[in-house]
Amino acid sequence: MSKPWTITLGALDEKLGIRVLEQSAQRVVATMPVAGNTQSLGRLHGGATAAFAEALGSWCALIHASTLGKVCAGVDLNITHHRGATDGTLTGTASPVHLGRTITSHEIVVTDEQGRRICTARITNQLIEPR
Template identity: 35%
Template sequence: MPLTKEDVLAQANAASKNTLMETLHIEMVDFGKDFLIARMPVNSRVYQPDGVLHGGATAALAESVGSFASHIFSNLDDVFIRGIEITANHLKSVTEGFVYAKATFLHKGRTTQLLDIRVTDDHDNLISVCRLSTISLPKKKS
């Protein structure tokens, strides 16, 4: 029996225990045929000194959702996923609420993947545009 959407999201969120994702309260909240969405609360935990969302926290959100997307849409029996490059262009500041990162594939190759990640706020304003490259590496056979 295939996993339900709720099962996949629950497994992704359970995998975040005792990680940076848990520290930043990053949560996978939706996915479909070709996308994954995560959210992160904006509060003092992710502020830079002047009280706005830190770009590094935004990049961590983007890399988390993009890497999980590559995991979800790969055959993990044979490979594991690693991020190899991320870029982030920050367009707008945020001081409260949530930010949402939606990862979609620009390229879904057997070895490398390229994801477009759009980060928006509670009002659907574009906050950051990120690109993440991931690589699928073969698992060692026992």
């Protein structure tokens, strides 16, 4: 069995200000500031939230994949925005819905500092042999 993969931030993750708090195949938790991730009207940009959610779900899938000697590739992402935000720090939590040998699905919940749900996302990743 391969050693589980450890999260390393990519360039976009760094630009978004993501900080990883927990990481395992069962749960990835991270934060992202609203500041610097707003659209022209000063509200949280939905694309920033989607990128945040995709990162968390993919990291969770990749940690699982690494235990099988595989890597992952995202094949579907959907996100529902429940409310906006104009300041503060968001917390995202990715949890598995299904951890298979060839496919994973994760739910990602993003909340604000008051614990209110900002969005709910689901990502599906295909597990593939590394090149």
